[in-house]
Structure formats: structure tokens, C-alpha cells
Amino acid sequence: MRKSRIVTLAVIAAAFCLAVNNATAENWPGWRGPLGTGVTTETGIVGKWSSDDNVLWKSPLPGMGISNPIIWNDRVVVTASDGYQLSNLHVICLSLKDGRELWHQRLWGTRPTRHHGSKSSMASAAPVTDGRHVFAFFGTGDLFCIELATGGLVWQRSLAAEYGAIENRFAASSSPLLHGDKLLLQCDHYGDSYLLAVDKATGKNVWKVERPERWLSWASPLLVPLVDDKFELVVSGSHQLESFDPDTGKKLWTVDGMSRECIPTPLYAHGMIYAVSGPKGPTLAIKPGGRGNVTESHVVWRNTRGAPFVPSAILVGDFYYLIDDQGIGTCLNAHTGERVWQKRFTGKYTASPIAADGRIYFVNEAGLTTVIQAGVSNYVELARNNVGEAVFASPSIAQRRLFIRTSRHLFCIGTAKSKR
Numbered sequence: 001m002r003k004s005r006i007v008t009l010a011v012i013a014a015a016f017c018l019a020v021n022n023a024t025a026e027n028w029p030g031w032r033g034p035l036g037t038g039v040t041t042e043t044g045i046v047g048k049w050s051s052d053d054n055v056l057w058k059s060p061l062p063g064m065g066i067s068n069p070i071i072w073n074d075r076v077v078v079t080a081s082d083g084y085q086l087s088n089l090h091v092i093c094l095s096l097k098d099g100r101e102l103w104h105q106r107l108w109g110t111r112p113t114r115h116h117g118s119k120s121s122m123a124s125a126a127p128v129t130d131g132r133h134v135f136a137f138f139g140t141g142d143l144f145c146i147e148l149a150t151g152g153l154v155w156q157r158s159l160a161a162e163y164g165a166i167e168n169r170f171a172a173s174s175s176p177l178l179h180g181d182k183l184l185l186q187c188d189h190y191g192d193s194y195l196l197a198v199d200k201a202t203g204k205n206v207w208k209v210e211r212p213e214r215w216l217s218w219a220s221p222l223l224v225p226l227v228d229d230k231f232e233l234v235v236s237g238s239h240q241l242e243s244f245d246p247d248t249g250k251k252l253w254t255v256d257g258m259s260r261e262c263i264p265t266p267l268y269a270h271g272m273i274y275a276v277s278g279p280k281g282p283t284l285a286i287k288p289g290g291r292g293n294v295t296e297s298h299v300v301w302r303n304t305r306g307a308p309f310v311p312s313a314i315l316v317g318d319f320y321y322l323i324d325d326q327g328i329g330t331c332l333n334a335h336t337g338e339r340v341w342q343k344r345f346t347g348k349y350t351a352s353p354i355a356a357d358g359r360i361y362f363v364n365e366a367g368l369t370t371v372i373q374a375g376v377s378n379y380v381e382l383a384r385n386n387v388g389e390a391v392f393a394s395p396s397i398a399q400r401r402l403f404i405r406t407s408r409h410l411f412c413i414g415t416a417k418s419k420r
Contacts, residue, residue, distance in 0.1 A: 028071040028398040030128035031175035031220050033354065037267045038314045043357045044400045047371065049413045051388040056401065056412045057099035062090050065123030066173070066350070069405055071096065071398035072129050075148060078410055079136050081109070081122035089122060091136050091146055096399060099412060103151030109140025110158040124173035125220075128183075135183055135200065139171035143185070145203060155203040164191045173218040173263070179231065179246045182206055186235050188217035195221075195235065197249060207249035211237065220265040224273060224288045232288060234273055236262040241275050241286065253290040255299060257282055264312040264352075270334055272300055274320060279309035283322070285337060301337035306330030312352040312394075314360060317375030323349050323362055331379070341379050345370055352394040367391045367406060387411055 025042070032038045046054045063082025070077050074097065080090040087109040093102045109122055122139040129135070133154060134146045141160025146153055159166075166172045167190040177184045182197045193211035198204060219236040223246065226232060233246040238260050243252040259281030266275040268288075276283040283306070287298040308324040315321070320334040327345040332338065347364030354361050355374050359382060363369045367387040373380035389406035396403040401414040 025399045027073065027131075028069075028396040028403075029130070030070055030177070031068065031126035032265060032267075032312065032352070032394075033396070036177070036222060036265070037269065038312065038352060038394075039316060039355045040397050041356075042397050042400060045356050045359070045397060045402055046413060046415050047359075047383050049385045049387070049402075051386070054413055054415055055387075056414045058409045058411050059094055059099040059101070060409055061405070062092070062104075063088065063123070064121035064407070065405070066121070066393040067123050067126045067175075067405075068394045069396050069403045069410060070127055070129055070134075071396060071403065072131055072148065073399075075102065076403065076410070076412075077127055077129065077134050077148070078405065079123040079125075079127055079138070081138065087122065087140060089136075089138050089140065089142065091127065091134065091144065091151075093134075093148070093151060094410070096401070096412075099410070105144070105146055105151050105153065107142070107144060107156075109138055109142055110160050122171060124171050124218075126175040128176050128178055130178055130200070133200070135176050135178070137172070137174075137176050137185060139166060139173075141166050141172075143176075143183075143198075143203070145200070157198075157203050159185075159187065159196070163187075163194065167191045168216065168218075173220075175220040177221050177223060179223055179233075182246070184221055184223075184233060184246060186217065186219070186221045186237075188235075188237050190216070193217075193237075195233075195244065195249060197246065209244065209249040209251070213238065216261045218261075218263040222266045222268060222273070224268045226289055234266055234268075234275075234288075236264070236266055236275055236277060238262065241266070241273070241284065243288070243290075253292060253294045253298070255284065255286055256293070256295045257284060257299075257302065259307075261309070263310050264308060267313065267315060269315045274313065274315060274334075276307050276313050276322065278307040279325070280304075281307045283307055283313070283320075283332070283337065285334075303332055303337040303339070305339065306332075306342065308349070310350050314353045314355055316355050316360060319375060319377070321353065321360060321374075323353060325349055327364065329362070329379075340377055343379050346384075350392040354395055354397055356397045361395060361402070363391050363395055363404060365390060365392060367404075369395075369404070 259277035393405035
């Protein structure tokens with residue numbers, strides 16, 4: 001890649017994977033980790049834990065939220081909301097070492113919207129960082145840029161005041177995405193849906209694309225690398241998967257066949273985009289780089305079984321794993337879409353799975369994590385670990401530690417070796 005070109009956060013994250021005097025340490029800078037896939041190169045993650053065993057620290061949280069924590073070097077950032085209509089917004093930075101609060105931004109939401117009881121709040125979207133600033137988007141329609149080192153507020157915008165309140169029954173959960181000097185957002189709802197690119201330094205619009213008839217989506221956008229240092233921005237919305245030029249907002253291609261309601265985030269691997277929509281919708285594997293409606297030409301395979309409503313899928317090696325909300329786990333061949341195995345897991349699921357060091361972690365709503373071996377053609381369960389508190393947020397892994405956000409606390413799980 002040419003040095004003169006501004007690269008995406010995914011590439012930056014890969015370049016910064018050596019951190020904190022640890023040759024294998026990797027950051028978790030946003031939703032679904034360093035590459036937006038839920039997979040990290042971290043090793044040495046502890047295999048057994050409970051509410052007490054192998055808990056390095058446990059920090060109370062000031063309110064509700066299902067945003068996953070993000071980690072950059074020695075700092076952990078998490079968002080929350082509380083108060084009347086959950087309009088009190090929080091961005092909290094904790095010490096990676098001991099969970100001590102380093103700074104705490106208390107903010108006010110301009111237009112709170114509906115949410116799903118205990119499963120969501122105004123803090124459902126994950127924040128994202130470039131190592132200097134934290135960018136946080138809330139269901140109130142408010143967007144903030146905050147200094148990572150000090151917690152100082154750099155700029156803020158109320159997208160709800162500018163473009164209308166975000167209207168849906170589960171609150172907004174689409175997480176912002178960094179691409180070079182731009183912050184990308186997908187705002188699909190019952191009101192006027194749109195895609196937005198803002199200058200991350202100033203918060204001003206770079207481009208805005210209206211999305212008529214894309215009225216329901218909680219999915220987060222995905223950046224897909226192409227040739228010649230180009231990328232395409234893939235978004236999952238009502239009935240269609242669409243691709244845009246992230247530099248200009250120009251629409252590139254469309255694939256039909258998604259369900260009306262889309263929550264899981266697509267992912268990219270093996271030169272294909274994997275997208276799922278539900279409940280009981282299809283899973284599609286799609287070749288990128290098309291133009292126009294490419295439903296007939298670029299869909300490599302589709303499978304109509306095992307699709308979740310809420311949890312995003314994960315791909316490790318040659319296998320694509322799904323867990324539906326009722327706990328039915330399905331493993332598909334990533335190249336053909338054929339089912340490899342299906343297994344009933346314990347409990348119900350909202351959190352998306354993550355993977356590291358040949359293991360996949362599935363956390364259910366009761367706080368039980370089922371750990372299985374990844375990248376093999378049969379189901380191999382390695383452990384079951386319970387923190388004893390309700391979990392609706394997706395976990396994170398960084399610096400040899402596992403982070404699980406419960407309804408009341410943020411757990412940092414590891415061993416003495418994790419601190420080295």
C-alpha cells in the first residue's frame with residue numbers, strides 16, 4: 001500500500017498490534033475488534049474463570065448499555081446511559097491495569113428514543129478510537145469526539161436535531177467506523193435514513209447519502225478492501241445489502257434477499273462478504289467489486305437455516321459460525337455454505353461471539369460463556385465459565401485479557417501472566 005494514502009483504521013490497528021511491551025498484544029479499537037471480524041491475534045487468554053476466579057478486576061458501571069468495551073494500550077473505554085429516558089450519557093475511561101477510573105465524561109442526550117427494556121439503552125453502539133480520540137455515538141442521535149488521554153471534549157453534534165430523532169423500537173445500535181480521516185455512520189430507522197461521513201478532526205460533513213425505504217437496520221457498516229488501495233463500504237439494510245464508495249458516498253452495487261430487519265454486522269474473509277439477516281432469514285456469501293444489481297452474478301452461495309436475529313456471525317479458518325437468539329449454534333463451510341454441524345447451546349443469546357488463539361467464545365444472557373475449539377470440522381467444547389450476572393453486550397479481547405460487560409459491571413478476566 002502506498003505510504004501517501006490514508007489507510008483505514010483496520011490497517012492502522014494491524015500496524016499497532018505491538019503495544020505495551022508485549023510482542024503479542026493487540027488492541028480492540030471498535031466494534032468487533034481490530035479488523036471488524038470479532039477475531040484477534042491475541043494469545044494466552046485464560047481458559048477458566050468464574051465470578052471470582054481469574055478476575056483481575058471488576059468495575060461498576062454507572063448505567064445501562066450493551067456497547068462493547070474498546071481497548072487501546074493501557075486504557076479501556078466503555079459507554080453507558082441512565083436517568084430519565086436514559087438521556088444521561090456516559091463515556092468512561094478505565095485503567096487496563098486495575099480498572100481504576102481515569103476520566104469520566106458526563107453528557108446530555110438531546111432526543112432519547114425507544115429501547116428494548118433491559119437489552120438496550122441509549123448506549124448500544126460501540127465507540128471507536130484511532131489512538132488519539134474516542135468517537136461515541138448514542139441512540140439520542142448525539143455524536144461526540146473526546147480526547148483519549150484526558151477525556152476532554154473536542155467536538156459534538158446532535159444528528160437528531162439536524163436530521164430528526166432516530167425512530168425505532170430497539171434504539172440505535174449501529175457503531176461508527178473509521179476510514180482514514182473520516183468517521184462513517186449508518187443511520188437507518190423509521191424516519192429519514194441516511195449514511196454519513198464526517199471529518200474526524202472537525203465533525204463536519206464530508207458527504208451524506210439519503211436512504212429512502214431503508215427503514216430498519218441496527219447493523220454496523222463494513223469496510224471491504226479492493227485492489228489499487230480502494231475500499232467499498234458495505235451496509236446491511238431492509239431487504240438489500242448495498243455497497244458505497246467510502247470516499248464519495250457513490251452507490252456501487254446492490255444484492256437483494258435480506259430480511260426486513262437487519263441487526264447482525266456483515267464480515268469479510270476469503271475474498272467474500274458474509275451477510276446474515278433474520279430472524280430466520282438467509283445467510284449470503286457475496287463477491288465484492290460489482291456494479292449495479294449483482295444478485296444473480298455475485299452471490300456465491302446462500303443458506304436459509306440457522307440465521308440469528310441479533311448476534312453477528314464469526315468466521316475462523318474454513319468455517320462460518322452462527323448462534324441464534326434461542327441458542328442454536330450452526331457451523332457452515334465458509335466456501336460452500338453447506339452445514340457442518342448444528343448444536344443447541346445453553347440459554348439465550350444477544351452478544352456476538354468472538355475468537356482468539358483457536359477458540360470461540362459464546363456468552364449467553366445469563367453470563368455463561370461456552371468456549372469451543374475453532375477451525376475444526378466437529379464440535380469440540382473446551383470450557384463453560386459463568387460470571388453470574390446478565391450479559392447482553394458482546395465481549396472484547398486485548399492485551400491477553402478478556403473483557404465481559406454485564407448489566408452492572410465490567411469484568412477483566414486473566415491470570416498473573418496477563419499482567420506481564
